[in-house]
Amino acid sequence: MSTALATSITAMIPESLGSNMAPIYALIAAPAITFLPQDAFYFGIAGVMSDVMGQYGISASEAAVASMVGQAFRLISPVIPALYMLVDSTETNFIDFQKKYVIYAWPIILIYLVVYTLTGGWQYAPCI
Known part of the structure; x- marks a missing residue:
């Protein structure tokens, strides 16, 4: 399933934007990390995307950095039980x-x- 998801994400990216997949993937990763458990994202999708991005000359470390950008959205994820305790204690x-x-x-x-x-x-390298 993660391979199919990664394939559909890369199918949306034109060949000319291949060298710019790291920031594009970072923007896509933000909502993905929100609705998926961390293990599913990092062990499933991020690994596959690293291989796909490698085909465009993007290193595995750059792919990992792009995966981490989505962490800003992690704290609104409905899969984090502590958030339910937070909103309950703040009556929100x-x-x-x-x-x-x-x-x-x-x-x-x-x-x-x-x-x-x-x-x-x-x-x-921004595409011009």
Whole structure:
């Protein structure tokens, strides 16, 4: 199943964007890590995507960095039991918590993308 999912993700990316798959995968990984358990994402999808990205000359470490960008969204995942305790103790609705948190998650992801590009976490060459 993870192979089929990775294949469908790469099918959406045109050949000309192959060298830019790391940031594209990072943006796709954000919602994926939210709705999948961490083990399923990192042992299933991330491993397959690393092999696929290797075909475009992207190293396994760059693929791993791209996988980690989605962690900004991890804390609104419905598969984390501690969040239910948090919203219960603060007397907040879980959906309201997600709505408030997602406002901050997207800017955090953009900061991750910029920092990884500036520090060499991946070799991002913008397509022109």
